[in-house]
Amino acid sequence: MDTQTAQFFDLDARDATRLRVLQCIRAAGEISRTDIAKALDSSPATVTSACGALLEAGLIREVDATRSGSVQRGRPRVMLQINGTAHVIAGVKVARRAILVMMVDFRGDEIGTHVWPLAESCMAPDVLVKEVRRAVEEACDALDVARGTVAGVALGLPGFMHGETGFMHWSSSVTERNVDFGPLFREHLPCPAFLDNDANLVAKAEHLFGAGRGLCNFLVVTIEHGVGMGIVLDGELYRGERGCGAEFGHVKVQFEGAVCQCGQRGCLEAYVGEYALIRDSSVGRQSDAHKSLRDILEAARAGDALSHEVLERASEILGVALASLVNLFDPEHIVLARSRPQFDDQYTQAMLSALERNTVQVDAPLPGITVRNLDETMWAQGAAAHGIERVSILKIREMGVSDVA
Ligand SMILES: [Zn+2]
Known part of the structure; x- marks a missing residue:
């Protein structure tokens, strides 16, 4: 993500830095402020300021590295990691006979998966959206996740669609061509919703967790x-x-x-x-x-x-x-x-x-x-990774807005 994504979402320089710092912490698992500055070739003051904002928003948390035994002597070294409890994200894959929902925390750790059977493999766009909503709600109930805590739903679908705008040229799961699916999807779900071509999401999962x-x-x-x-x-x-x-x-x-x-x-x-x-x-x-x-x-x-x-x-x-x-x-x-x-x-x-x-x-x-x-879970895992990325951007933008206010 990075430059392209930051440009697409029109992030200003400060928000783009916060996003890069967050991504750096995510990639590292656990990292100190000094090492983030080195990795991003950025000044310690810039990194400290970005970390302060991310901590305040609850997206990351501090851990004392001396406690985990990785530092033997000297001053306690404060490490940063993603705060898993910050948000719940649902990754959704629409297959021919079922919808698979994977719930993950903000770190990407799986909370659980749930399968919602489909009567039809090809549906009108609004029917599909309702099925996805139902599948996510059922998954929340089955996995004991409060429905209101889901911060984002990311959907992977087969077909030709623009992952950024949500415009669907064609999908084998949908009866109509040229559907402005993104707005329809967002309208029917109670939380931010994102979609992409399902193979792109598998590529994302392979890039983050697999052979890529x-x-x-x-x-x-x-x-x-x-x-x-x-x-x-x-x-x-x-x-x-x-x-x-x-x-x-x-x-x-x-x-x-x-x-x-x-x-x-x-x-x-x-x-x-x-x-x-x-x-x-x-x-x-x-x-x-x-x-x-x-x-x-x-x-x-x-x-x-x-x-x-x-x-x-x-x-x-x-x-x-x-x-x-x-x-x-x-x-x-x-x-x-x-x-x-x-x-x-x-x-x-x-x-x-x-x-x-x-x-x-x-x-x-x-x-x-x-x-x-x-x-099958790889598709949903990719969708969840996409959801985490998008929710991160949203939360960083919200931080920017509240700073102004
Ligand atoms: Zn063909």
């Missing part, structure tokens, strides 16, 4: 029903000019190819998304032969040739598409996160081999690739 920790340039590709991507460049999420970039699932892999859920033909996800695998492995069978990825994997293991071919072909197509990402971005790392169940190793190998064969050949090793199962 400490990296500046990396990509996260998510595969479940559809295919998504989050791009982190120079340490920041890259969204594109209209907020609908990084749509890796809709790069074309075949002229006049299979119909994609976006309405166009030949998109990558129309070949490797779950719905594509179910469609392709059901050709010539009764319509309900394969209902899930699990059915296809099990059929292939039991010797079904079509299921095996479909999985192998999809793995190769995915490998070729990933090679294009390496050729375009030359990232430090790619995280490939796919929904459960786990793919058999032979398909992962087929994908990696296609990736290697189609990458521009230079005498340098390929970027690191992490293939992992996408735990």
